[in-house]
Amino acid sequence: MKHRPSWAFALAGLLTCEIAIARPVSYAGGWTVIEESDRQSSSALAHYTPSPKWSIGLRTEFNRDMDFAINSIHPTFLAKRWFGADYQGNLYFHGGIGSASGTHGNPLSDETAVYGGVMADWETRSLFVSYRNRYLDAGHFGDQFMQAVRAGFAPYEGDSGELHTWLMLEIDHRPEDQDAVTATPLVRFFKGPMLVELGYNLNVNQPLLNFTYRF
Amino acid sequence: MRIISTLIAVLAAALFAATTTAQEHHDHNQHEQQHDSMEMNHDHHDHAHHEQADQHHDGHAEASSQAVARLTRTDDIETALSEGGEPIVADVLGVVCDFCAIAMNKIFSKRDEVAAIYVDLDTKALSIVLAPGANLSDEMIADLAVQAGYRVAGIRRGNEALGNAS
Numbered sequence: 001m002k003h004r005p006s007w008a009f010a011l012a013g014l015l016t017c018e019i020a021i022a023r024p025v026s027y028a029g030g031w032t033v034i035e036e037s038d039r040q041s042s043s044a045l046a047h048y049t050p051s052p053k054w055s056i057g058l059r060t061e062f063n064r065d066m067d068f069a070i071n072s073i074h075p076t077f078l079a080k081r082w083f084g085a086d087y088q089g090n091l092y093f094h095g096g097i098g099s100a101s102g103t104h105g106n107p108l109s110d111e112t113a114v115y116g117g118v119m120a121d122w123e124t125r126s127l128f129v130s131y132r133n134r135y136l137d138a139g140h141f142g143d144q145f146m147q148a149v150r151a152g153f154a155p156y157e158g159d160s161g162e163l164h165t166w167l168m169l170e171i172d173h174r175p176e177d178q179d180a181v182t183a184t185p186l187v188r189f190f191k192g193p194m195l196v197e198l199g200y201n202l203n204v205n206q207p208l209l210n211f212t213y214r215f
Numbered sequence: 216m217r218i219i220s221t222l223i224a225v226l227a228a229a230l231f232a233a234t235t236t237a238q239e240h241h242d243h244n245q246h247e248q249q250h251d252s253m254e255m256n257h258d259h260h261d262h263a264h265h266e267q268a269d270q271h272h273d274g275h276a277e278a279s280s281q282a283v284a285r286l287t288r289t290d291d292i293e294t295a296l297s298e299g300g301e302p303i304v305a306d307v308l309g310v311v312c313d314f315c316a317i318a319m320n321k322i323f324s325k326r327d328e329v330a331a332i333y334v335d336l337d338t339k340a341l342s343i344v345l346a347p348g349a350n351l352s353d354e355m356i357a358d359l360a361v362q363a364g365y366r367v368a369g370i371r372r373g374n375e376a377l378g379n380a381s
Contacts, residue, residue, distance in 0.1 A: 027318035028362040052364035083308035083366045085339055088315075125311050125336065159336050160316040193317055214317055 023214075024076040024092055024119065025055045031215040032057075039182060039206040040065050040146075040174065045074055053078050059096060065177075067106040068141045070113045072098025082122075089122040100138040111139030128152045128166060148172035152188070164190035170199070170208075179203045284338035285371075285378030295331035295344035304376040305341040305356055306368040310334065318363040326351065326359070341367075342376075 026032050026049040034045045041064060047057025059074040074096040082089035095116035102108045117134035133147035152168030166188035173181050186199025186208055193215065199208035286292065286302045296302060310316065316334035319341055323332050328349035333342045341360070345351055357367045 023314045025364070026314075027322055027364055030318065030321065052362060078364075081309065081364070085306075085308055085368070086311075088309035088311050123311055157336070158313075160313060160334050164313060190313055192313055195314075214314055 023212075024094065025049055025052060025078045026214060028052055033213050033215075035209070035211040037207070037209045038172075039184070039201045039204050039208070040177075047074065047076070059098075062103065063141075066142060067102060067104045068100050068108070068138065069103050070096075070098050070100045070115075070136075070138065072096035072113065072115075076119075087122065087124045090120065092119040093117075094119060094134075100141050102141075108140055111141055113138040113141070125157045126154045128154075128168065144174065144176060146172060146174045158190075161192055164188075166190070168197075168199075184208050283369075283371075284335065284340035284342075286344075286376050287333045287335045287338070287340065287342040289331070289333045289342075291331040292333055292342060292344050295346075298330070299347040300330045300344040300349070301372060302376040303343040303345065303351070303356070304371045305343070305360065306370075307334075307339055307341050307360060308366045308368050310336060310339045310341075310365060312336070315363075315365065319360070319365065322359050322363040 023032075024034075024047070026047075028049060028051050030049045032045075032047050032049070032055070034047075036043050036045075041061055043059060043061040045057050045059040047055040049055040054075060054077045057074045057076075059070075059072050061070045061072070063069070074094070076092055076094040078090060079093055080089075080091040093116070095114070097112070097114045100111045100113035102110075113136065115134055115136040117132060119130070119132040121128070121130035123129070128151065130150045131147070133145070135143070135145045137143045148170055150168055150170040152166045154164060154166050156165070158164040168186050168188055170184045170186060171181065172184070182201050182203035184199045184201045186197050188195065188197045193213055195210075195212040197208065197210035200206075201208060284304055284306065286304050288296075292302075307315075307319065310319070313336075316336060319334045320332055323329050323341070323343065328345050328351045329343055330346040330349075331342075331344045334340075335342065343351070343356075353370050356370060360367045
């Protein structure tokens with residue numbers, strides 16, 4: 001285990017914490033597709049929300065660093081939503097169980113993979129902070145822990161159906177990686193049912209591309 | 216690492232500035248609520264077909280920083296009103312983004328009683344016009360909001376929703 005930079009944890013504590021996935025639970029009867037690509041992996045998730053308290057989906061994740069893929073069932077539970085006239089806060093528990101398989105010539109046999117974690121966010125129409133973490137156990141493919149905090153602001157407040165723009169900074173911490181703590185500035189565009197995030201990891205020179213569409 | 220430290224400092228400064236602006240906006244709203252008939256002053260809300268006005272404070276604790284909104288008049292809402300539908304305005308807590316608006320639209324639009332709907336993020340208000348002769352109780356509106364993932368803080372109907380109440 002590498003030495004953990006104290007400032008990163010201080011920041012994590014200060015910024016109540018986030019989600020790369022915007023609203024991982026939808027309205028009752030809603031479908032959502034989410035694509036995420038960060039410095040380590042790319043994933044796709046399609047989920048259905050039977051009730052505004054939880055969603056269930058199928059998720060595929062390609063870990064580019066360790067050459068394996070996970071196909072999993074992915075439930076998310078909304079543990080708590082804080083309402084206010086001008087804000088919303090959420091606490092989610094997410095997890096998954098599925099099969100991990102080698103990719104790009106990785107000779108390891110298939111394994112059961114399980115993962116779980118917490119996501120939390122707080123936002124107004126112009127401020128946003130969030131936190132997320134995940135622990136993954138993929139058998140002989142390895143286990144991983146990651147956590148990330150994100151903070152951002154909207155330079156203007158768009159109304160319903162207009163283009164919403166956010167400027168954000170995400171700090172992620174992956175203790176097993178050579179670059180344990182990295183920073184990714186990003187811009188979020190939000191219009192109607194579609195959300196796109198474009199960013200660039202400054203430490204490992206990897207792009208970030210996230211896409212969400214809500215049906 | 217120096218780049219990260221710089222970015223964090225810039226972000227912290229931006230957040231502080233945005234928080235200060237939000238607080239000023241909050242104070243401005245509270246001031247406006249003392250004047251029942253003053254028009255709201257949202258620069259980016261100049262759409263000709265949108266009309267919003269402050270009225271009286273409804274006294275709800277959680278909505279204390281929210282101006283009391285009246286019906287937002289979109290083309291669909293004007294059409295539904297002209298056909299004789301009942302106007303309803305519901306203050307909704309937690310509506311801060313377009314996904315929130317979409318959720319409300321999807322849930323309420325499924326109801327045959329609803330002829331037109333608009334979610335105004337500026338006033339955090341749901342504007343509904345019912346189909347002629349249709350009825351949608353306050354309890355049902357609150358339940359539909361819960362299905363969308365949100366909570367209703369107050370409901371006004373008829374002239375009060377239109378802003379014509381004395």
